[in-house]
Amino acid sequence: MGMFPRFGGWINQNIQEPLKASTKRSEKGKSSSFSEKDRYLQGPWYWNPAITPKEKAESMEIDHVKSMPLYATDPKYYDLDELVRQVRLWMSENKKHQWHDEPAKVKVKTKEGICHLNINFTLGWPPQAVFEMFTDPRNMGFFHSMGKYKDHFRTRLDTIATKVIKKDGPRQITEVEKVLRWKILGYNGTIPIHVIIDENHQKVTATYKKVKVKHMKVFEGSWKMEPLYVDQERLCKSRSRISEEEYKKCSSGKGRIGSKVTMEHIFQPSSLLNIPPVSWFIRGVAIKFTKALLQDLREYVIMINKSTVLGS
Template identity: 85%
Template structure:
């Protein structure tokens, strides 16, 4: 059995959502329409490298890309076996040795009308898995308010379309169209976001800048994930800085690796809106929704760790 089945139980069996009737497929597995709702199905995707030709052919018969054994980041540039092993460790060890992530720390600085958000947080989940959550455009439901959209399964942040502009080894430049759903004081609507994202699948880093973002003159930023050896003090009896290889050796392979996430988000409202009190309102809303989306990710990971235990042989 390949390495994907255990990982697919994390991705496929527990985060699939009801599909809308309009997402119909032809017999060849291609989209039967070119509606905005379906354009994101074009990619970018990377097949699980352990799939046999038969398994790949069977996967092509599935009715939706969210059900296929694919990744948003290229598995050539990281150890997929180790990622699956770490996911299993987090799920099996969570009750015995719980790890509590604090809410994100957001520092705000405004200078000459430009707002800088510097964000730091930790997550009890492997860096590559967190990175996959940040980059995966399949609308799997990471940014989902538990209960708020329960009846119609609508997420706060959806991807409408993606297009790979450049692929150079682990580097991938992608054009992405997203929509952010908002609700304020009883009013709700959508906020379109059109970005160019420059990813490095090996370094688990990315930068982004706007193509077009409604009401924004500047909209750009970056993120990176670094390993956090959460069991080092307990299993290795050491607080000094060590490498991944040393950590695996001194912990007997039982040490979980979490993520230290560092983000920077820079934005500036368009000229007509970049004056008080409108600028204050827009900055306040942007900061609020940034925190809400990060909290969605945090709650999602907590839910995953508490809902399933994957045995080593699964």
């Protein structure tokens, strides 16, 4: 299973301890079924196609999905071996040729009470891996590595429950319940977020729309990941646009592929709150926390690229 038993959080988390702990719990006679607290962990999941039937059977004995060789995106629709190779390449090359991701660029436009956020940023991590981070409901710690909740083992954004509504080839429509934790001027609380996400695991794109979001009349958006050939100028001596196959050839397979992420987030406070100056405050807070979540992702990727745990 190598380095991918827990895709996304596998780099800086030791899988052996959870495995040993779960074995001890099973030996004590405790049930390995999911508790109500972990109901969100029941899906959607896709098994690592490289594992043997024996390994799968052993994994089924584990009582926590975070320790299973599972994916949130369907590996039928991308080259998993190439993704593994790229992840290893990023981690091995980072010391020699560091890549610096700038903070996200956020453009804000408000029209008729509706706020549009256009967001662009890059991450030194392959597109499919970034997409997995966006969609993985296992609360792997992406949104707290450098955040305010670090010392309390709480994340800014947690998934509470997921339910697959439709699966059609690479397209998957999932109902998701999340909770956003906030802290402003010494006060803190949570905001429940209930959305429908329409994902395409092959194109690494998604759109989302609210079912119910507290204090929001409109809450929707989209994201997509595109390949970024970060070593093109250094290894291919070219700035012109090329394909992934051409990049792999001219770089002799040593070129890293990062991600160019484009997001759109549209929201409008509920009618009673969409009046200045309250609406100004709500928009300011929403923009602030959007930037904070993206910064958490950026810092998480920087941290795992510095890791030396490559697995076998």
